[in-house]
Amino acid sequence: MKTKISLVLTIAIYIASVISIHAQNANIIKVVRGNADTVTSASHVIVGVTNPGSEVYINGNKVKQYKTGSFGGEISLKEGDNAVVIRAISAGVQTEEKFNVFYKIEQRITRIEAGDYKFPVVVTKKGAYLNYGAGQDRLGGAKINFISDGIRMELLDSVANLYKVKLSENNYAFIPKDYVEKTYPGTKPPFSLSGSWSVSNIGKADRVTVSLEQRQPYIVKQERDPNRIVVDIFGTACNSNWITQYLNLESIDYVDFQQVQPDVFRVIINLKHKYSWGYSIDYTGNSLNIVVKHSPKPTIKGMVIGVDAGHGGPASGAVSPAGYKEKEQNLAMAYMLKAELEKRGAKVVLSRTDDSDITMPMRQATFKKENIDLLISIHCNAGGNPLVNGGTSTYYKHIEYRDLAETILKRLVAMEDVKNFGLIGNFNFSLNSSAYYPSVLVETLFMSSLPDEEKIVDDKFQKEMMKNVAKGLNDYLRKVRRSK
Numbered sequence: 411m412k413t414k415i416s417l418v419l420t421i422a423i424y425i426a427s428v429i430s431i432h433a434q435n436a437n438i439i440k441v442v443r444g445n446a447d448t449v450t451s452a453s454h455v456i457v458g459v460t461n462p463g464s465e466v467y468i469n470g471n472k473v474k475q476y477k478t479g480s481f482g483g484e485i486s487l488k489e490g491d492n493a494v495v496i497r498a499i500s501a502g503v504q505t506e507e508k509f510n511v512f513y514k515i516e517q518r519i520t521r522i523e524a525g526d527y528k529f530p531v532v533v534t535k536k537g538a539y540l541n542y543g544a545g546q547d548r549l550g551g552a553k554i555n556f557i558s559d560g561i562r563m564e565l566l567d568s569v570a571n572l573y574k575v576k577l578s579e580n581n582y583a584f585i586p587k588d589y590v591e592k593t594y595p596g597t598k599p600p601f602s603l604s605g606s607w608s609v610s611n612i613g614k615a616d617r618v619t620v621s622l623e624q625r626q627p628y629i630v631k632q633e634r635d636p637n638r639i640v641v642d643i644f645g646t647a648c649n650s651n652w653i654t655q656y657l658n659l660e661s662i663d664y665v666d667f668q669q670v671q672p673d674v675f676r677v678i679i680n681l682k683h684k685y686s687w688g689y690s691i692d693y694t695g696n697s698l699n700i701v702v703k704h705s706p707k708p709t710i711k712g713m714v715i716g717v718d719a720g721h722g723g724p725a726s727g728a729v730s731p732a733g734y735k736e737k738e739q740n741l742a743m744a745y746m747l748k749a750e751l752e753k754r755g756a757k758v759v760l761s762r763t764d765d766s767d768i769t770m771p772m773r774q775a776t777f778k779k780e781n782i783d784l785l786i787s788i789h790c791n792a793g794g795n796p797l798v799n800g801g802t803s804t805y806y807k808h809i810e811y812r813d814l815a816e817t818i819l820k821r822l823v824a825m826e827d828v829k830n831f832g833l834i835g836n837f838n839f840s841l842n843s844s845a846y847y848p849s850v851l852v853e854t855l856f857m858s859s860l861p862d863e864e865k866i867v868d869d870k871f872q873k874e875m876m877k878n879v880a881k882g883l884n885d886y887l888r889k890v891r892r893s894k
């Protein structure tokens with residue numbers, strides 16, 4: 411009997427204490443999401459619940475509380491330990507809940523299977539690019555595209571200053587030795603299953619992100635008709651069961667994929683417009699990002715145009731029979747073209763403003779920094795029979811910029827006594843190799859030809875020629891406008 415009484419008493423005390431806890435802690439804060447110890451993302455979502463009708467603050471910022479009592483907010487974390495303070499005020503009573511979240515910046519996962527992999531493997535460095543073959547010319551062989559750093563590929567062969575590397579079972583390419591490092595023996599080249607994608611508008615461009623398990627080599631090519639960007643990712647098999655596509659895209663129409671070979675995964679980016687303004691491709695962690703620029707307003711007015719004067723400093727370029735230097739003509743014409751374009755309302759960025767020796771990477775850096783919409787390089791040609799007119803020519807690397815080179819050439823060959831030397835494609839001039847903006851190289855006339863020399867060193871002729879370059883650009887932009 412005694413024990414029964416004491417049991418009843420114990421239960422009664424217990425019930426009373428539970429009720430009193432509820433009464434005293436009227437605004438208890440319960441965190442239901444976000445109080446993890448360690449996270450790998452800087453943006454961190456916190457969700458909790460407290461007395462309905464409270465004022466709730468996360469790290470001093472008021473957040474919305476819903477009728478159910480739930481509240482939530484997003485904070486951005488810095489690397490390392492982050493203190494989180496949630497404060498709720500209900501009927502004048504303030505309650506605080508504190509915890510810490512550790513933000514760890516995730517290292518790129520490189521699944522290295524050490525062991526007895528018997529073939530040598532190389533890993534790409536910054537600035538690396540792939541070539542189609544082992545061919546060499548004065549500009550360095552036919553380039554496919556630039557490629558990110560940190561990509562491992564099996565080394566197949568060595569030819570002069572190039573390595574032959576394996577992209578997948580049936581594909582190979584060549585890569586300059588300067589742009590790779592040999593890895594330690596036993597390192598296997600990567601293979602990935604593709605993960606989820608997202609396609610979004612990031613402001614001045616649309617971006618496709620394809621997550622992979624490791625950094626795989628890729629080849630990218632823009633095609634016309636239909637206008638699309640095709641990216642072959644090697645050593646990759648499709649496991650993408652989730653492609654998020656937002657509705658506010660401007661340059662991308664839709665994306666698709668094909669498994670073209672068992673180990674070649676093809677990403678197809680169909681574009682909305684006939685004319686393109688450039689794209690870039692690079693890894694962030696193990697995600698491959700393809701950024702496709704939006705179209706600027708297709709008028710010279712308001713456009714940022716890069717004008718590049720070839721050579722400079724000790725690099726004179728071609729020297730004419732009478733001793734005129736190409737670098738001087740190029741610089742003079744670059745200033746004339748600048749004036750022509752500015753007259754029409756463009757902002758012009760020069761890669762060289764005086765007789766200095768500016769390397770190709772420095773020129774590219776200037777244009778990248780100024781975020782140019784389009785590039786025109788000015789050079790003079792040399793070679794061939796000095797007794798006849800050499801003529802004028804324009805050059806492009808990427809097929810999508812062929813029309814730009816063509817409209818400018820048409821204006822130049824319409825000038826009196828200017829011979830057509832041709833429209834030249836897939837040209838290996840390094841400033842044209844960036845696909846990030848439309849570009850054209852203008853080889854005005856031949857320094858080495860006597861009839862051409864007379865014209866190309868003449869101030870009046872130079873001005874006339876640059877005026878026609880500007881007109882050709884204008885023709886191109888008119889085509890762009892009409893295509894919409």
Ligand SMILES: [Zn+2]
Pocket residue numbers: 720721727728736789790791
């Ligand atoms: Zn030149």
